[in-house]
Amino acid sequence: MRCEVCGREAKLMRVEIEGAELLVCSKCASLGKILRDSQAPKTSNIKYDYKLEEPFVLVENYGELIRKAREKLGLTREQLAKKLFEKESVIQRIEANELEPSNELVLKLEKTLGITLREQ
Numbered sequence: 001m002r003c004e005v006c007g008r009e010a011k012l013m014r015v016e017i018e019g020a021e022l023l024v025c026s027k028c029a030s031l032g033k034i035l036r037d038s039q040a041p042k043t044s045n046i047k048y049d050y051k052l053e054e055p056f057v058l059v060e061n062y063g064e065l066i067r068k069a070r071e072k073l074g075l076t077r078e079q080l081a082k083k084l085f086e087k088e089s090v091i092q093r094i095e096a097n098e099l100e101p102s103n104e105l106v107l108k109l110e111k112t113l114g115i116t117l118r119e120q
């Protein structure tokens, strides 16, 4: 079996990349979301410890916080965007405080970067 992304002969796993299900090697699996086998209960949605519906206020300097946390982790905007399944341009606009991230994205950013973006 060959990896459907890089063509390398390897042990393959099912991974979702940009909405498409592919059989890829472990190296390429990091590009997408690894899918459990169909017998396992669906766990495609990341479970968060808090409710999405819970109202919150975004901190004023969210863009700066995100950029600093990202740089601290040594991630480029592109790499962070990939991790979050977002476009690089979205991350760029958020970091420039031009775009307020959606509730879901706020939670993903907080988890990925280890920061808090909501006013306490």
Ligand SMILES: [Zn+2]
Binding pocket: 003, 004, 005, 006, 007, 008, 024, 025, 026, 027, 028
């Ligand atoms: Zn591969």
